[in-house]
Amino acid sequence: MSQRRPVLIHRVIARLNIGGPAMHVVNLTRALNDGRWRTRLIAGRVEATEGDMTYYARERGVSVDLIPTMSRSLNPLADARTLAALYRRFRRERPQIVHTHTAKAGTVGRVAAVLAGVPVRVHTYHGHVLGGAYFGRMATWFFRLIERALGRLTHRLVVLTERQAQEMANELRIAPRDRFVVIPLGLELDRFLAVEPRDRRAETRRRLGLPRDALVVGIVGRLVPVKNHELFLHALRAIRATGREDVWG
Numbered sequence: 001m002s003q004r005r006p007v008l009i010h011r012v013i014a015r016l017n018i019g020g021p022a023m024h025v026v027n028l029t030r031a032l033n034d035g036r037w038r039t040r041l042i043a044g045r046v047e048a049t050e051g052d053m054t055y056y057a058r059e060r061g062v063s064v065d066l067i068p069t070m071s072r073s074l075n076p077l078a079d080a081r082t083l084a085a086l087y088r089r090f091r092r093e094r095p096q097i098v099h100t101h102t103a104k105a106g107t108v109g110r111v112a113a114v115l116a117g118v119p120v121r122v123h124t125y126h127g128h129v130l131g132g133a134y135f136g137r138m139a140t141w142f143f144r145l146i147e148r149a150l151g152r153l154t155h156r157l158v159v160l161t162e163r164q165a166q167e168m169a170n171e172l173r174i175a176p177r178d179r180f181v182v183i184p185l186g187l188e189l190d191r192f193l194a195v196e197p198r199d200r201r202a203e204t205r206r207r208l209g210l211p212r213d214a215l216v217v218g219i220v221g222r223l224v225p226v227k228n229h230e231l232f233l234h235a236l237r238a239i240r241a242t243g244r245e246d247v248w249g
Contacts, residue, residue, distance in 0.1 A: 006035060006036055006037055006038040007036065007037050007038070007096050007097065008038050008039075008040070008093065008094070008095040008096055008097070009032060009037060009038070009039040009040070009095060009096070009097045009098075009099055010039075010040050010042060010089070010090065010093070010095040010097070010098045010099070010118075011025055011028065011029055011039055011040065011041050011042065011099045011100075011101070012042045012043075012086065012098065012099070012100045012101065012105045012109040013025050013041075013042075013043050013044075013100070013101040013102055013105050014043070014044050014070055014071065014072055014101075014102045014103070014104040014105040015043055015044045015045060015046045015047070015050070015070070015071055015072060015102075016043050016046060016052065016053045016054050016056070016057065016064065017046050017047075017050040017051060017052065017053060017072075018050065018051035018052075018053050018222060019053075019222060020126065020185055020187065021101055021102060021126040022053040022056060023053070023056060023187055023188070024101075024126070024185055024186060024187065025041060025043075025101055026041070026053075026056055026057045026060055026062050027060070027186060027187070027188065028186070029041040029057075029062050030060050030061065030062050040065060040093070040095070041057065041062055041063070041064050041065065042064075042065045042067060042086070042089070043064050043065070043066060043067070043070070044066070044067050044068070044069070044070025044071045044072075044082070044104070044105070045066065045067075045068050045070065045071050046071075047071055047072060047073065050072075065089075067082055067085050067086070069081040069082045069085065070082040070085075070104065070105065070108065071104070072104060079104075079107075079108055082108045083108045083111060083112050086108060086109055086112035086113075086116075087112040087115050087116050090112055090113055090116035090118055091116045091117075095118055096118070096119055096120060097118070097119070097120040097121075097122060098110070098112075098113035098118045098120070098121050098122070099122040099123070099124070100113075100121075100122070100123045100124070101123075101124045101126060102126060103128070103129065103143075106123045106125075106150065107146065107150065109123075110123060110150050110153055110154060111150075111153075114153050120155050121153060121154045121155055122154065122155060122156045122157075122158065123150070123154050123156075123157055123158065124157075124158040124159075124183075125157065125158065125159050125160070125164065125168065126160070126185075127226075128147075128168075129143060130143055130144050130147060130172050130174070131172075144172060144174070147172075147174050148173065148174055148175070151174045151175035151179065152175070154175070154179070155179075156179065156180075156181055157174070157175055157179050157180045157181070158180075158181055158182075158183050159180055159181075159182055159183075160182070160183070160184055160185050161182060161184070162182050164182075165177065165180040165182050168180060210248055211246070211248070213246070214246050214247070214248045215244075215246055215247045215248070216247075216248050216249070217236065217247065217248075217249045218249060219232040232249075233249075236249040
């Protein structure tokens with residue numbers, strides 16, 4: 001009896017810049033190469049102003065197929081070339097599943113998958129720009145229109161939280177709720193087990209020059225506008241303005 005061939009997945013992301021999505025797709029690619037599944041990771045180029053996490057894939061033995069014309073920026077000519085490159089790859093290698101991540105890859109990847117006749121199309125939202133905070137009214141309307149059209153071409157839409165699913169389905173009307181599935185972001189957390197235990201708290205505060213009984217608040221994230229560190233600093237200042245001198249940030 002012949003052995004069943006593994007299911008081939010083409011995972012497409014716009015670029016492996018520093019952040020959770022890059023780590024997530026690398027770990028998914030590594031995990032879904034176990035004999036039952038075979039995953040190819042396809043990514044675009046990281047722009048000059050961004051940090052590159054290709055090393056993260058290399059350290060974990062994951063090879064990355066680069067499409068140089070695919071990047072974050074909108075460029076009709078480059079995007080058309082990316083679409084053509086993905087279409088040719090899908091036609092040549094015949095993946096059973098195309099799973100796209102991030103907005104740019106989600107657009108060109110899903111269109112190419114439909115044109116190439118890929119049986120199953122999946123897209124993961126790692127956040128979105130559809131709420132009106134990033135672009136003007138007309139641009140936001142246009143991007144929502146595109147996502148609604150793409151939603152009809154996608155078999156499953158993955159979101160990270162139930163709140164995000166409700167927003168995408170009921171508020172933005174991207175697709176019916178039953179097309180969304182909630183899968184929390186998976187990351188490697190083992191290194192955090194090495195964090196000093198709670199009984200070292202006093203020593204850590206002394207080393208940092210913090211009062212023993214102060215309320216300490218902080219924020220963890222990349223120093224980029226989308227993480228909104230400015231809001232945290234304003235909130236901290238507002239707390240201190242109430243007279244809470246015991247709050248440190």
